[in-house]
Amino acid sequence: MNNVLSCQKLYKSFNQGGVELNILNGIDFQVAPGETVSITGSSGSGKSTLLHLLAGLDKATGGEIIINGNDFSKLNDNQICAIRNQNLGFIYQFHHLLPEFTALENVLMPIMISGYISEAKRNHALELLNRLGLSKRTKHFPGQLSGGERQRVAIARAVVNSPSIVFADEPTGNLDNQTSNHVLDIFFQLQEELKTSLVIVTHDNEIAAKAAKRYRLHDGKLINLASITG
Numbered sequence: 001m002n003n004v005l006s007c008q009k010l011y012k013s014f015n016q017g018g019v020e021l022n023i024l025n026g027i028d029f030q031v032a033p034g035e036t037v038s039i040t041g042s043s044g045s046g047k048s049t050l051l052h053l054l055a056g057l058d059k060a061t062g063g064e065i066i067i068n069g070n071d072f073s074k075l076n077d078n079q080i081c082a083i084r085n086q087n088l089g090f091i092y093q094f095h096h097l098l099p100e101f102t103a104l105e106n107v108l109m110p111i112m113i114s115g116y117i118s119e120a121k122r123n124h125a126l127e128l129l130n131r132l133g134l135s136k137r138t139k140h141f142p143g144q145l146s147g148g149e150r151q152r153v154a155i156a157r158a159v160v161n162s163p164s165i166v167f168a169d170e171p172t173g174n175l176d177n178q179t180s181n182h183v184l185d186i187f188f189q190l191q192e193e194l195k196t197s198l199v200i201v202t203h204d205n206e207i208a209a210k211a212a213k214r215y216r217l218h219d220g221k222l223i224n225l226a227s228i229t230g
Ligand SMILES: Nc1ncnc2c1ncn2[C@@H]1O[C@H](COP(=O)(O)OP(=O)(O)OP(=O)(O)O)[C@@H](O)[C@H]1O
Pocket: 014, 015, 016, 021, 023, 041, 042, 043, 044, 045, 046, 047, 048, 049, 050, 203
């Protein structure tokens, strides 16, 4: 019962012009502490939809999501927001950095939201940027960074609060192969050091293979690939 994330019978449908689109049709899924999980699936299969539900960024049509013992269905938006800020990290496909803030300020954003930035937290953010090879880029604005550098800033921001779980939606989707591999290697190293759980969504089987557990989203259901391939 000490899973970081547990979801049961998760359903999501969108009503588009009177037509009901069933995207997720009963997802059961658990993530243990420190576990790495990948989710692949064709375009439009609902990967981003699933990740948004799990991270509390959107509401399910039905089912249960429990993160660190907190049942999302029993919480209001403010409470979900607070849990998200303290327990979860989220990396979007297109980094979503705030353009008018420097790299360091972007990394510090989750801390700023929850309160006071102590010297220790500032140093921690600087250390993360240093760890990601960005010690000379802390005062750069996103527009002055390369794609790979921006994505590394987004990684630092996602882990700055030492969340118990990080969700990554195609985190290297807009990077070239070599940069993508480099960013992913650092990301997985960091994940291992911080012992955070990781749910990574990707259409790339090579990236998916880096995770200990692999699932495929198909027809609104999650298929455990390990149980197929042995
Ligand atoms: N807000 C919405 N309203 C209506 N339909 C939506 C909405 N969001 C997503 N959908 C539909 O749900 C389906 C799944 O979308 P989603 O973004 O989760 O796919 P995905 O697996 O992440 O695809 P990709 O690999 O292209 O990113 C799509 O067919 C999309 O049109």
